[in-house]
Amino acid sequence: MNAKIWGTSAVALLIAISCQPKKAENDVTVEETEIAAPAEISIEKFTDSPGYSTSTLTLKSPSSTTLSKAGEVDFKFEVGDYELGAQTEKNGMAANLANSGDGQHIHFILDNMPYSAHYESEFKREMPEGTHYLVAFLSRSYHESVKNEKSFIAKKMVVGKEGDDKNVDFAKPTMIYSRPKGEYSGKDTENLLLDFFLLNTTLSEDGNKVRATINGNEFMLTEWAPYVIKGLPKGEVTVKLELLDSAGKLIPGGFNEVSRTVTLKD
Numbered sequence: 001m002n003a004k005i006w007g008t009s010a011v012a013l014l015i016a017i018s019c020q021p022k023k024a025e026n027d028v029t030v031e032e033t034e035i036a037a038p039a040e041i042s043i044e045k046f047t048d049s050p051g052y053s054t055s056t057l058t059l060k061s062p063s064s065t066t067l068s069k070a071g072e073v074d075f076k077f078e079v080g081d082y083e084l085g086a087q088t089e090k091n092g093m094a095a096n097l098a099n100s101g102d103g104q105h106i107h108f109i110l111d112n113m114p115y116s117a118h119y120e121s122e123f124k125r126e127m128p129e130g131t132h133y134l135v136a137f138l139s140r141s142y143h144e145s146v147k148n149e150k151s152f153i154a155k156k157m158v159v160g161k162e163g164d165d166k167n168v169d170f171a172k173p174t175m176i177y178s179r180p181k182g183e184y185s186g187k188d189t190e191n192l193l194l195d196f197f198l199l200n201t202t203l204s205e206d207g208n209k210v211r212a213t214i215n216g217n218e219f220m221l222t223e224w225a226p227y228v229i230k231g232l233p234k235g236e237v238t239v240k241l242e243l244l245d246s247a248g249k250l251i252p253g254g255f256n257e258v259s260r261t262v263t264l265k266d
Helices: 008-018 092-096
Strands: 004-006 042-045 056-061 071-080 105-110 116-118 122-127 130-139 152-159 174-179 183-185 192-199 209-214 217-221 227-230 235-244 257-265
Touching: 004 217, 056 130, 056 152, 071 105, 105 122, 105 174, 130 174, 152 192, 174 235, 174 257, 192 235
Parallel strands: 183 257
Antiparallel strands: 004 042, 042 227, 056 071, 071 122, 105 116, 105 130, 130 152, 174 192, 192 227, 209 217, 209 235, 235 257
16 A cells, blocks of 8 residues: 655644634625635655566776776666666556656766766766766666665766865765656656665664655655655745654765755646
8 A cells, every 4th residue: 555644734734724713603704715725745655666676787887986087988887687778567656657768777876966867888978077976776767766785886986186075975874866857747747756765774763764845845754665746836846855863863974965946847
């Protein structure tokens, strides 16, 4: 069964409505304007996706994490038990998500910026000088990450001279933001995938958690799973994800607090 999580703002609205005083029977209203209640934003976990528990991703080139100079770099990945470019089987809630017509791919994330999608295992990327943090993982055609111990790579890379420390240690608890991203239109605005990748941590009721704040509505996520956001208004939507410890404090790390804005169109 899908779990539905309600935001704190929706709960406050229900309380406020229930506390409104009743109108006396002889009260007369000259003119009443009907105001529609704002949509209730909710999050639902889903577990209908193919598992791909044996799929693997390995970085073959560049073989060194130190590059002599900035410029275009050839990246070559080895993909195991996973077909890039294929359409993922869509069961349950996954059938209602935005889907790439180009199929399954790699999410390539540099320095915690929005990912670029790659449908082949070899591609070129511009690498500026400095210290960089690279994460890549396998993605289903509807952009949900494949979550297993071998489906990703995470590396610190130095190009030319070392740059500023971004406070990232991939050996410590790390959260990587993935979705939602970009623009959505039409039916795709009704169900937005909320997805992230975790390193060196699990989530639980009494342990570490991910706090998702969506247009001011807070949701506490205690399971590493894909989620679907429903009830979003058209226009700009702000999504903030934070990796918190058991006391509700932000876990240090340059990737562990991320805010993104996406746009929903008719």
